[in-house]
Amino acid sequence: MKITVIAATGGIGRLLLDQALAAGHEITAVVRNPARLTADGRPLDGVRVVTTDLADADPARLEAAVDGADAVLSGLGARTAADHGVARRGTDAVIRAMQATGARRLVVVSAAPIGTVPTPDRPAPPRHDPGDGFVMRHVLNPLVKAALRAHYADLALMEEEVLGSALDWTVVRPPRLTDRPLTGRYRTAEGRNIRGGRTVPRADVAHLMLHLPEQPRSIRKIVSIAT
Numbered sequence: 243m244k245i246t247v248i249a250a251t252g253g254i255g256r257l258l259l260d261q262a263l264a265a266g267h268e269i270t271a272v273v274r275n276p277a278r279l280t281a282d283g284r285p286l287d288g289v290r291v292v293t294t295d296l297a298d299a300d301p302a303r304l305e306a307a308v309d310g311a312d313a314v315l316s317g318l319g320a321r322t323a324a325d326h327g328v329a330r331r332g333t334d335a336v337i338r339a340m341q342a343t344g345a346r347r348l349v350v351v352s353a354a355p356i357g358t359v360p361t362p363d364r365p366a367p368p369r370h371d372p373g374d375g376f377v378m379r380h381v382l383n384p385l386v387k388a389a390l391r392a393h394y395a396d397l398a399l400m401e402e403e404v405l406g407s408a409l410d411w412t413v414v415r416p417p418r419l420t421d422r423p424l425t426g427r428y429r430t431a432e433g434r435n436i437r438g439g440r441t442v443p444r445a446d447v448a449h450l451m452l453h454l455p456e457q458p459r460s461i462r463k464i465v466s467i468a469t
């Protein structure tokens with residue numbers, strides 16, 4: 243497959259890149275800083291790299307990056323507070339580039355609590371995700387949502403852009419990410435979080451994202467993942 247990886251220097255993004263390369267796919271990597279792709283800053287063999295800052299993306303570069311892609315897989319998210327807003331803005335730019343070029347399949351990564359985060363279009367979301375148990379509902383989620391308010395607001399707006407896009411999208415919602423190795427053994431659920439699923443390795447999220455384009459039933463679905 244021809245795959246475009248958005249934010250290929252991130253935790254999930256880099257694992258997407260490595261797993262897609264290992265599977266023999268043809269890869270285009272979209273990054274803001276290509277020097278982060280290798281330890282010595284040299285070009286990465288076998289990967290076409292497109293450089294653009296997704297807070298203010300160059301449309302022509304993004305269109306070149308997604309043109310002809312069988313799937314566009316995005317690990318984009320704010321790395322620091324200075325990046326807040328980039329998930330919505332950057333994903334909106336990716337969607338426009340896909341619409342301009344006719345690329346259709348988009349997979350993005352969001353976060354498990356986002357179904358309960360209000361947005362201007364959905365000011366009164368459900369108070370609890372139906373998959374969350376007592377501890378998640380009443381202890382962990384309130385704490386993490388207070389700590390990551392701006393970050394989650396950005397991801398909630400990103401989800402709105404994706405859901406409203408008319409592309410063949412899938413939103414992936416993981417709980418807390420770890421840097422543990424790939425297991426390939428994880429639980430998924432559609433439209434609800436996973437009971438007792440508190441963590442998942444980034445490598446497993448990348449594994450799911452890479453395989454979702456082979457699963458047409460995941461189109462226009464929100465898929466939760468957890469160990």
Ligand SMILES: NC(=O)c1ccc[n+]([C@@H]2O[C@H](COP(=O)([O-])OP(=O)(O)OC[C@H]3O[C@@H](n4cnc5c(N)ncnc54)[C@H](OP(=O)(O)O)[C@@H]3O)[C@@H](O)[C@H]2O)c1
Nearest residue numbers: 249251252253254274295296297318319321353417418419
């Ligand atoms: N941490 C958790 O436990 C957790 C849990 C659930 C969901 N999530 C969400 O999952 C997503 C992926 O997580 P992660 O840990 O893989 O993220 P990460 O390592 O922080 O990577 C974020 C990626 O976005 C890129 N990026 C940020 N601003 C950009 C800009 N202006 N232009 C271009 N690229 C930009 C970064 O580029 P650089 O490499 O150049 O900085 C990096 O490649 C994030 O949205 C995160 O919030 C995280």
